Amino acid sequence: MATVRVVHRQPALWRQCHRTAAIGICHLHTSSSSHAPSKEHYKVLVLGGGSGGITMSARMKRMLGAENVAIVEPSEMHYYQPIWTLVGAGAKGVASSGRPTASVVPSGVKWVRSRVQEINPDTNTVRTGNGMEISYQYLIVALGLQLHYEKIKGLPEIEDWVKFKIGSNYSVQTVEKTWSALQNFKEGNAVFSFPNTPVKCAGAPQKIMYLTDAYLRKTGKRAKANVVYNTSLPVLFGVKKYADALWEIVKSRDIQVNLRQNLIEVRADKQEAVFENLDNPGETKVLEYEMLHVTPPMGPNPVVKGSLLADEAGWLDVNKETLQHNKYPNVFGIGDCTNLPTSKTAAAVAAQSSILDRTISKVLKNEKPDRKYDGYTSCPLVTNYNTVILAEFDYSGQPLETFPIDQSKERWTMYHMKADVMPHLYWHGLLKGFWGGPGPYRKIMHLGMK
Structure with a gap:
């Protein structure tokens, strides 16, 4: 029996479904919200209603018929998260990023409005938070990843992020606080962090940095500002062609980049951010800030990590070319929850969905998958x-x-x-x-x- 890792309750700000944004829209659906124990069976069960889950639900509906597909997702709202970069900079409104989950679940597909409690691939069953046990013939895991704001000392205790000029474009609860911090900036350090973990959309932490620089120039405040990007990475960007171009931008705009620096603590009362030097563990540096953008540490979904489907690091263990699970051939994965060695983005989900659709169609015919995901x-x-x-x-x-x-x-x-x-x-x-x-x-x- 698979075990589930216990996740300690955090304040409402931290309790979220963390996953990649999804893409699609449909109208009629069936749902299940009963708390009475029940058993159901589906040919294809999809876990997660983010971009990967909704996309594959739509594709499986076309392949097998809506009555053979179910999706498990607790959230009533679905968010297109890539737009949050522009929301945090005041270029878009947060309302434009969200639509009711009911409008994106494909019509006729069973929507189980609950969280996934446990996955047992040995018995082909999933247990949900509302007491249901659902059996499946094929399972698609699209549970996204987990944000860990609580791993930054001092951050969970901060009740009023606006007061202390802190924002984060990585959650719907905090993205507008970035815009508040930007508007309220007077003079001093504008500090941006990148954590020492895998992250979704690895470019996002510096996108808001460039937009902040542009906003401060537009409002006449740039001369009194020091824009600082502290990244845990040894490079500015992972692909040299683009990194070279970004270094030129950084230099021309007088932006300070510090490599191998990891945010470990926020002292809000003093408006200080504490960074550890990863090349010399234990060595720390304290930066005063007038504005702080936090990119939280991230990690595997706890249900995936606590199941037999995980690799040693806790990510869903799938074949990087076919997206089929390496041990359980009737299990497949897509998006941020997987151990695919590529950046975790909605664009990656799109490319993966095409390959996974083809893989499953072949598996259903007892044929060998014939298309390979190149990591796009x-x-x-x-x-x-x-x-x-x-x-x-x-x-x-x-x-x-x-x-x-x-x-x-x-x-x-x-x-x-x-x-x-x-x-x-x-x-x-x-x-x-x-x-x-x-x-x-x-x-x-x-x-x-x-």
């Missing part, structure tokens, strides 16, 4: 209120660009794509199971040579 992911690096560097790359960290231009250059066309085109593609393409990434278009644009 994308990170639109917002560098101003009207420019973006569109980073696209694969497992090897090599650029895998859609357009036949140099995407390491700042472009307003890519900003328009980030701010306006991608949200539409998410809600009406990805979540409905119609968008599987730009692969086919890349071939066309590069005349079949990529």
Whole structure:
């Protein structure tokens, strides 16, 4: 019997379903919210209603019929999280990022409005928080990852983030607080952190840094500001082509970048942030701040980590090319919960969904999967209120660009794509199971040579 790791209760601010944003929209659905113990069976059971879960529910409905598919998700709202970068900078409203989960669950698919309590792949069953036991023939795990704000000393005790000028673009409860801190900035250090853990959208912590720099210039406050980016990484960005371009931007805008620095404590009463030097453990540096943007440590979903499906680090253990589980052939994974060695983004989910759809269709026919996921992911690096560097790359960290231009250059066309085109593609393409990434278009644009 799989065990479940106990997660201690945190204040409401910290209790969230942490997962990647989802893409799609449908209207009619069936739901289950009864607390009476019951048993149900589905051909395909999907765990998680983020981008990966909703997308695969839509695809499985088309493949097998809605009556054969169920999805387990407790949240009443579904969020397109990539837009939170712009919400935190005041360029978009937070309301634009969310829609009721009821509107994105595919019509006819059974929606179990509860959290996943336990997964037992040996008996092909899942137990939910409302007492249901659901058996399955095939399981798709899309449970996302967990944010751990509580691992930063002093942060959970802070009741009023606005008062202490702290924000974080990584949760719906805190993203607008980033905009408040930015608006209330007077003079001093604007500090941005990147944790010593895997994170979703690894470019996001520096996107808000560039937008803060732009906002302070626009409002005449930049001369009295010191913009500081403290990252736990040994590089500014993982792909050299884009890192080189970002270093040029950092230098031209007089932004201070400190590598291998990890945020371990916030002293709100003094407006101080404490960072540990990862190259010399135990050595710390205290920075006073006028504004602090926190990127929290992140980790595996606790239900996945506490199950037989996890690898040694707690992530869902899947084949990196087919997304099929390495031990249980009737289990599949997608998105942030997996141990796929690529960046955790909604763009990665899109590309994975196309491959996983193909993998499952082959498995259903007792055939061998014949398409391979190359690790494609994308990170639109917002560098101003009207420019973006569109980073696209694969497992090897090599650029895998859609357009036949140099995407390491700042472009307003890519900003328009980030701010306006991608949200539409998410809600009406990805979540409905119609968008599987730009692969086919890349071939066309590069005349079949990529």
